[in-house]
Amino acid sequence: MANKIIVKNASMSFGKLKVLDNISFSVKENEFISIIGPSGCGKTTLLHLIQGFTKQTKGFIKTHGKKGFVFQDHNLFPWKTIQENIEIRNNTKQKIDVILENVGLKPFSDYYPSQVSEGMKQRAGIGRCLAYNSDVILMDEPFGSLDYLTKLKVQEFLTKLWKKKGLTIIFVTHDIDEAIRLSGKIIVLSKLPAKILKIIDVDKSKSNIIKKEVLDLIQNDSDPK
Amino acid sequence: MKNKKPIYLFLLILFVLIVWQFSGLVFNLNKTLYPTPTNVFTAIFESENLFLDLQTSILRLIFGSLIGILFGVLLGIITGHFSSINETFGKFINFFRFIPPLALVPLFLLWFGIGEFSKVGLLAWTCFFPVWISSHNGVKNLENKYLLVAKSLNIKGFDFIREVLFKGSIDYILNGTRIGVGIAFSVLIAAEMIGAYAGMGYRIFFLQSVYRVDKMMGYIIILGILGIIIDRLFLLISKKITPWKNGE
The missing domain is CATH 3.40.50.300 (P-loop containing nucleotide triphosphate hydrolases)
Known part of the structure; x- marks a missing residue:
């Protein structure tokens, strides 16, 4: 490889x-x-x-x-909704819907980062990289700031995503x-x-x-x- | 308990009006110089020019403020983000910030005449500086982590200015705008007193020359109400533009 x-x-x-x-x-x-x-x-x-x-x-x-970066503190723009943060570098609506589904945030797409949990913010950070087509x-x-159970869930999500998308x-x-x-x-x-x-x-x-x-x-x- | 607050304010206003109304009688005051509330409110309703004067002043304020806000935001973003430009151009412009706007009224009248240009220009000048400083600070204080995010996503050029610098500093910009428009409002009235043929400031000055204190006070009270409306409007607009802050 x-x-x-x-x-x-x-x-x-x-x-x-x-x-x-x-x-x-x-x-x-x-x-x-x-x-x-x-x-x-x-x-x-x-x-x-x-x-x-x-x-x-x-x-x-x-x-x-194409590199994507997921920061320690997610670094979502507070002035944008979850969807707007994810799609900031991608304007294809259908793909954004798919990405929102993939990161499990479709029901929260119109929420602001201040209104969702830390685990969701980190998933949004990952979603942002996916929308940017990062490989x-x-x-x-x-996941440093997440509680143990949330950390396990997000780790499982990341592993599945890695395998599914063939990411590095x-x-x-x-x-x-x-x-x-x-x-x-x-x-x-x-x-x-x-x-x-x-x-x-x-x-x-x-x-x-x-x-x-x-x-x-x-x-x-x-x-x- | 929370719902009782407006009632207390209303009662206080009513008390002041009653005291004012009856102090004229009690102290046998000259009604021409010291009109009562009923004199003042009657005079307001008799003012044929009130609507035109209000409209003239408000339009001057809107146009002047919009120009000042536009240039203030543009320059604020530039000097806030590019320190080299701030060190030269920014510091040069900063000198003019300390010139009181009212000191420029005679100069603007000589240069631009008594027409709308001199007043709108003066308002734009007045509004520009608070907006520039606030926008500059907003961009300067934007956390480095957001700039890193923009870099990681290759957000450049106009997209970067609009989506990161401008939207990231919006609460500073709104704050500066609120201050700028407030100061411009005061300067407008003073400028109209010196050089205008219509407007709230012009009318107040004119009414002084004909000893119509009742109408003067009516105009002054309306100016106060207008100021409150403008301020409340700003708060409403701010809330609408920054919905992410509403949950804080």
């Missing part, structure tokens, strides 16, 4: 602060990759570089396909269980300046072993030498 995203020797600094150090990995079409690491290690920065919000100070990042979706801790997803999270549940591969980042500690292929039958491995990697990295 073709590579949708190639990151080669990417480093990022903000002034004197080096955030990312020599990051290299690739993501194939229809892969679901999670990026995990300690808080503040640069996961969001890496995602922003891939999206193109900012440019890396060194190295090379190339993406194929590569970057997700920055999208990079998913940033600090929740190891979530990473194992959703993805086929986990990239473990170190503390600042972030390097890749390991890229782990996920075997869901060995989730406990993988979880321990990830925890050990992060723990060993954070222990003072």
